[in-house]
Amino acid sequence: MTFTEADCLRSRGDFPALERTVDDRPIAYLDGPAGTQVPRAVIDAITCYYEKCNANSHGEFVTSRESDLLVHETREAAAAFLGAPSWREVSFGQNMTTLAFSLSRALVREWQPGDEVVITQLDHEANRGPWLSLEERGIVVREVAVQPDGRLDYSDLERKVTSRTRLVALGLASNALGTVNDVAYARRLASSVGAYLLLDAVHYAAHFPVDVTALDTDFLLCSAYKFYGPHVGLLYCRPGLLDRLRTDKLRVQEDEAPFKIETGTLNHAALAGVKAAIEYIASWGPEGRSARGSSPPWKGSAPMSTGSRPTTTTPSRRSPASPSTAPTSPAPGRPRSRSRSTASRPTKPPASWEPRASRSGTATSTPCGPSRCWASPSGAE
Numbered sequence: 001m002t003f004t005e006a007d008c009l010r011s012r013g014d015f016p017a018l019e020r021t022v023d024d025r026p027i028a029y030l031d032g033p034a035g036t037q038v039p040r041a042v043i044d045a046i047t048c049y050y051e052k053c054n055a056n057s058h059g060e061f062v063t064s065r066e067s068d069l070l071v072h073e074t075r076e077a078a079a080a081f082l083g084a085p086s087w088r089e090v091s092f093g094q095n096m097t098t099l100a101f102s103l104s105r106a107l108v109r110e111w112q113p114g115d116e117v118v119i120t121q122l123d124h125e126a127n128r129g130p131w132l133s134l135e136e137r138g139i140v141v142r143e144v145a146v147q148p149d150g151r152l153d154y155s156d157l158e159r160k161v162t163s164r165t166r167l168v169a170l171g172l173a174s175n176a177l178g179t180v181n182d183v184a185y186a187r188r189l190a191s192s193v194g195a196y197l198l199l200d201a202v203h204y205a206a207h208f209p210v211d212v213t214a215l216d217t218d219f220l221l222c223s224a225y226k227f228y229g230p231h232v233g234l235l236y237c238r239p240g241l242l243d244r245l246r247t248d249k250l251r252v253q254e255d256e257a258p259f260k261i262e263t264g265t266l267n268h269a270a271l272a273g274v275k276a277a278i279e280y281i282a283s284w285g286p287e288g289r290s291a292r293g294s295s296p297p298w299k300g301s302a303p304m305s306t307g308s309r310p311t312t313t314t315p316s317r318r319s320p321a322s323p324s325t326a327p328t329s330p331a332p333g334r335p336r337s338r339s340r341s342t343a344s345r346p347t348k349p350p351a352s353w354e355p356r357a358s359r360s361g362t363a364t365s366t367p368c369g370p371s372r373c374w375a376s377p378s379g380a381e
């Protein structure tokens with residue numbers, strides 16, 4: 001599917017920040033590696049949340065139930081976006097760095113002094129610092145060298161992975177150079193010694209569809225502000241894995257995935273924006289273009305808006321990254337193919353969540369679609 005000049009102009013019109021002029025000239029935004037601008041749909045979703053909802057979770061009143069539902073729907077959208085089997089594998093946090101630190105503190109509880117973590121010189125410091133911080137706990141951190149051409153030295157990677165390796169942490173793509181790493185090779189090496197694989201998809205997710213299942217990764221981290229959303233970090237953990245880890249958490253927090261690594265109150269308004277960002281990307285896929293007005297597949301037959309903005313399709317799956325070069329600034333609305341089966345759709349909310357949402361009829365269906373505001377389905381606003 002091609003991205004035409006008309007598509008380019010249309011996508012530019014979706015981003016209010018690009019309407020600015022400087023010295024009477026239109027602006028060009030070229031700092032993609034540091035984050036994208038946000039489309040109107042994302043701004044609207046965040047604004048609508050504050051205007052119509054804005055409540056804490058787990059309350060017995062309509063806006064609180066709507067907030068719980070929003071968080072759940074955002075998890076479902078994020079699971080589809082990442083190719084995860086279900087929403088249970090997606091946790092949210094302040095940003096990628098914070099989630100990586102939380103994960104490092106949980107993982108080190110499983111490890112012994114002398115165990116090893118492999119990181120790379122090509123990686124963003126956010127995927128190095130959390131692992132380097134474990135040196136004070138006796139963990140040995142080994143760094144894979146970068147070659148002069150900007151690619152990882154894969155023979156060095158092979159040398160650095162040993163029987164003591166517990167984790168190989170590397171990026172899918174470098175935000176500095178655009179290098180796309182051979183993560184399939186890293187997966188094979190990590191598996192050969194029984195180590196976890198952790199992928200930093202912060203830069204990559206802005207350019208290519210992500211498929212955690214095809215990547216066969218144990219952990220994947222990314223950040224919504226790199227793909228048209230607000231500042232929210234996303235963590236994927238292989239099914240069952242987070243449940244086994246001892247995370248930093250309050251006693252009152254659910255002791256199960258995906259909740260047990262989330263601390264305090266989530267940023268609900270930002271999560272409304274994350275959902276809208278994923279829906280915005282999906283709207284540029286083949287089915288998003290041809291099927292305006294349909295529901296996003298992860299929402300079954302829930303009623304959606306017939307407003308002017310496009311509705312959504314499921315973000316696509318793709319085969320694992322092969323070594324090449326990613327652009328260092330994202331292509332707005334890059335098309336994504338779609339092949340997700342209904343079998344892998346996210347399942348229903350956890351029992352702990354469900355009764356809360358279904359006790360009253362006022363907040364059991366979607367409070368907000370891509371272009372709908374946070375009006376309660378019952379009209380009880």
Ligand SMILES: Cc1ncc(COP(=O)(O)O)c(C=O)c1O
Pocket residue numbers: 033034095096097098124126127171173174175200201202203222223233
């Ligand atoms: C490749 C990569 N990894 C990690 C990060 C850190 O992400 P966050 O700001 O969400 O902590 C960045 C931010 O620029 C990045 O480009």
